Amino acid sequence: MPQLSSQSGGTATNASELKFSASLDSLMGVEAFPPPDHVKIDVDGNELLILQGMHDILTNGRRLKSIQVEINPNQRSDIMAFMDTHGYKPVKEHHTRKGAELRSAGEDPEHHAYNVVFKAKAG
Numbered sequence: 001m002p003q004l005s006s007q008s009g010g011t012a013t014n015a016s017e018l019k020f021s022a023s024l025d026s027l028m029g030v031e032a033f034p035p036p037d038h039v040k041i042d043v044d045g046n047e048l049l050i051l052q053g054m055h056d057i058l059t060n061g062r063r064l065k066s067i068q069v070e071i072n073p074n075q076r077s078d079i080m081a082f083m084d085t086h087g088y089k090p091v092k093e094h095h096t097r098k099g100a101e102l103r104s105a106g107e108d109p110e111h112h113a114y115n116v117v118f119k120a121k122a123g
Contacts, residue, residue, distance in 0.1 A: 023053030035062055042070040042115070048078055058086040063120040066091075072113045079116075088118040 027033050035057065041047050047069050057064065067088065071079055080090070095103060095114040103109050 024050075025053055025056040028057060035060075037065045038067070039064060040068040045072050045075070047072070048075050048082065051079065051082055055086070058088065063087070066117055066119050068115055068117045070113055071116050073111055076110065083118050087121050089121050090116045091119045092117040 024036075024039075028035055039054070039057075041050050043050055051058070051069070058067075067083075069079060069083075071093075083090070093114055093116045095109065095112075099109065099112050099114050102112055
């Protein structure tokens with residue numbers, strides 16, 4: 001377990017942080033939660049890992065109405081291919097205020113993170 005320590009006013013303090021993780025598929029499999037209609041993923045570069053843990057949710061008969069994913073430059077092609085393979089297409093993209101400023105300044109939008117909304121392909 002990771003240990004955190006800091007010193008405040010000459011007094012050292014220690015703290016522990018416990019983390020739990022589970023794929024969304026595993027949570028749905030034990031019926032811990034009802035299936036979602038919409039999902040938003042923004043996990044600072046771990047979006048593809050989260051999506052991979054959603055295989056059943058993305059491909060079952062009850063499709064998501066939408067899924068919004070933060071796209072980081074180094075994972076763009078992998079995420080787009082993953083979503084296409086699982087039957088979802090991009091329908092909208094939007095940039096943060098900072099991203100919009102960079103685009104206005106002429107920077108290539110593919111060089112910074114932005115959000116893409118995906119919806120299930122028809123048929």
